[in-house]
Amino acid sequence: MLDAETIMLATEDVLRRHGPAKATVVDVARSLGVSHAAVYRHFPSKAALREAVTRRWLHRAYDDLAAIAADTATGPAERLRAWVFALFRAKRDAAARDPEIFATYRVLAAEHSVVAGEHVEALLGQLESIVGTAATARAVFAATAAFHHPAHAQEWSQADRETVLADLCTLLVEGLPAR
């Protein structure tokens, strides 16, 4: 039985092998040995299919983060540190493991900016539940851009990144050290 899950897995596989230029409904149908009409029953267009795959990829990335943000037994400072490090490591590992797939998903995220926007909103909501206000959440998200914005992916393998991020978290929590 052909279901949406199977189609999305096949689409990810086609993206992995051929990049974002391919991965049309016809390519995906061919890889599954089914007619493209069978795929269209689940996804009305190439755009709908790719949007669903992009949304799933982004969701997968932030399930762990939601759990950290919701852990109110831990104080805000420690939760913030844990959340920021989890976000950085997830992005860094994804980019290192498979730079081509990471690049592919960057293209998809740019293509489906509504989906990417929802993703950022969800992350900001999690941050707000840690730091208390939407404005502070936005400031923290901007302050950590070098550790989650894909334009910085090339820097993430530098040896000093975790040290700088730890110092950055201390600064965000405590402010400038007294002189």
Next chain:
Amino acid sequence: MLDAETIMLATEDVLRRHGPAKATVVDVARSLGVSHAAVYRHFPSKAALREAVTRRWLHRAYDDLAAIAADTATGPAERLRAWVFALFRAKRDAAARDPEIFATYRVLAAEHSVVAGEHVEALLGQLESIVGTAATARAVFAATAAFHHPAHAQEWSQADRETVLADLCTLLVEGLPAR
């Protein structure tokens, strides 16, 4: 009398009009109506010429910053805010005024990574004189990447940027608000 200053001005003009692929010694000599031997007397190679122009451009950008950093009559919190805003506005205005030149200089900075590295070191030194330690300076520089790293240039015209940067500076100075 042909001097280095005249040659560098002409090089900037050639870069402005033709982009980084052009701006060879021959192009610059032609634009000045002199022989390329005359240019070579001041700059032994295309690389030397472009490096000098890049270094001058980067210096120009941070002269004001050096004055702010050195103004010890102002407290560290206010100095940090003034320095970060001056850096952001200088970069934003340069990118907005002439996006092609900004892109050209990004290419030159990538080409002469030693020069770009010296530039970052100079900025970090200024920051250190404001915030007290090299580690804190590095953390502040990373925390403000979204406002000075050229990969973020497209975001700099967004209406909320100065508000987010102001909130970010408050966070860096004061730390997380108490709940």
